[in-house]
Amino acid sequence: MKKTIALIFALFSTLLAQESSKPDLKKVIDAVSKKYAPDKRIEIFEVEFYDKDGNLILKGETTQKEAKDELLSQLKSTFNIIDSIVVLPSPELGDKIYGVISVSVANMRAKPAHQAELVNQILMGSNVKILKKHGYWYLVQTEPPENYIGWIEEGGLAIFNKAELEKWKNLKKVIFIDYFGFVYSQKDKNSIPVSDLSMGNVLGLEEKESDGKWVKVILPDKRTGYVDKNAVVELNRWRNAVNLNASNIINTAKKFVGFPYLWGGTSVRGFDCSGFTKIVFKMNGFELPRDADQQSKLGIEINPGENFENLKPGDLLFFGQKAEDGKPEKITHVGIYIGNKEFIHCSGKVSIDSFDPKAPNFNEYRYKTFIRAKRLIEK
Template identity: 45%
Template sequence: MKALLLTISIIITTSITAMSQNIDEIIGQIKSKFAPDKRTAIFEINYSLENDLLSLKGEVSEKFFRDELIKELSSKFNYRLEDKIEVLPSPKLGERVYGIVNLSVCNIRSKPDHPEELSTQALMGTPVRILKENSGWYLIQTPDEYLGWVDDDGIVRYNSQEMVRWINSKKVIYTEFFGFVYSDINFSEKISDIVAGDIVELINSSENYFEVKLPDGRIGFIKKNEAKLFDEWFSSLDFSSESILKTAKEMQGFPYLWGGTSVKGIDCSGFVKTIFFLNGLILPRDANQQALIGEEVSFDFEFTHLEPGDLIFFGRKASNTRSERIIHVGLYIGNKKFIHSSGRVRLDSFDKNDPNYNEYRLHTIVRVKRILNKQNLIDSLKITNNKFFKADFYK
């Protein structure tokens, strides 16, 4: 009898373990399909199984993540499903689940505390989603879909109606690298600094200044020769490699900053992202994300097939025992030369006879991508085509 009971117990335990493994597999499959990158999507699911009740808990950043998971589980099992998954934004936030960056450069961290890693930055006027709050910090998502934490001074929270009004308003973009917003038309007192790519709302203009409104409602004045009406600026862009390289070269000497994506300090992918943004295009945040877009360019050590403006990615190539790992990116400028942010924004060369020869980078090239040759890709990357900059996203 004891042996029979032990056998039954083993069978039941084995069956439960097998069922749990099947559930884990489905959760993993859905996560891999819809939310493989934790930098851009949240899919944190746990569960309990008691008798015929499968209780799901956790949080997701998109409703359809949850819907697809429940659909798949329902099709595979006959359990009663209890859905306790929270779809972000958190209901605790109320209606103000969007925001506009309120600082010239807003630091965004990996966790909700000032000593934590600087993971990225956002410029004044950047629209964001707000997903949840923790002790005065907000988990936000930026137009490149990157996730991170910002303190409550970094953004101004808006509801959907306020966002639509802001999106539809006339705006000014700052085009010099560094400057100020002043409290008066004589430019005698400053109310904020301002950097290249910052976007503010236009109130009025004169021969010498733009009168603008910052996201938190402060009224100020910007020297007219340092900024442009956003629509006029955007319509003047040609999205060419020549323009990209011109911006890149103007930033030589700018300091390296891990997590930086602004002229105040930039890491390698932040440099590439910044120069493309200042030419009207929004690229993914990190180097290995940037490497996923564009057309693959064949590479040889004579750089036969490369063109100015191509992105060169560095790191470790895949082998039989190790996966590919991309850790750096630079911009090819021709004649075996490239520009990148490493210590500072600098020009280096793959030519061993060049005084700026960089042997280490030459031997760690993983792949080369071309972005500026396909109109459909350019169109998809334009600021004005990004969903965060469209009113319909907030309706």
């Protein structure tokens, strides 16, 4: 009896030792996620695990093949693994993994539902990578430097394979530079519209049917129509002409004074704070990342001085929660310095406020929550 008990105890101890020598699966997965997908807005690494008949089932998805490979490498010597981790884009999409936005402003949502949070907007003519499909929603990722991930309705997207995308890319393009407008079905502003337009939209150009007043354009989804020639500029010519300097940044920003705040907005339909700075810089040829904290990582940090005397017009100003009392710093707002202690930003609406307590437009809250300034342009 004693020998039996001793044998059972020895076996139990061996099994316990073997179990304790196995890595903590959650910690391993979390470590890989932190390494390859620290920012969930721009990368995906979602993996769960469970045991089935002595096998370790790994199930989930990731945008980083390297992350999956490293996870499997760390676990394969200890576990009998059944790998069900999908590397996005989903194989179910086949070769149709390229998209171009085909509506003036596509709303990107956190989940595939109309009631889900609006996290971003993407302008017509912008390229996206398609990651997977759910019903009539597509999970897409915008181009660098933004790389934002979210859900877009099928109706706002032209879906291509690589050859079809290259054909679209090779078309001569125009950029729409007015606030709002339309593509018309005929050379007549009273004709039925083909689509509305917003500042920054990019369309294909049909040169052979353009004249002194109208240009014929091609939308990414092959719809065609006519646009007022004065509202568009040939894209390459526009890119060569734009001059990223403080004066142009401020002049562009002031064009939007009074425009309303919209959480998740990055278009003239409505901005959030970082969407405002993003469109201002975009219309001057420079692409900013999507959110304020991401934008704060760019440029050279500037010591503002006791009275903001070291700041220059065009500097980006960042606001939020300062690191104190054991709490980490948290950037929650961004604006653009315009000189004389004044800055332009979008909070409620686009407005010009001041750091000067004596000024009528003094903003005490922003004064108290100012964290730092970053300089992206020197001219």
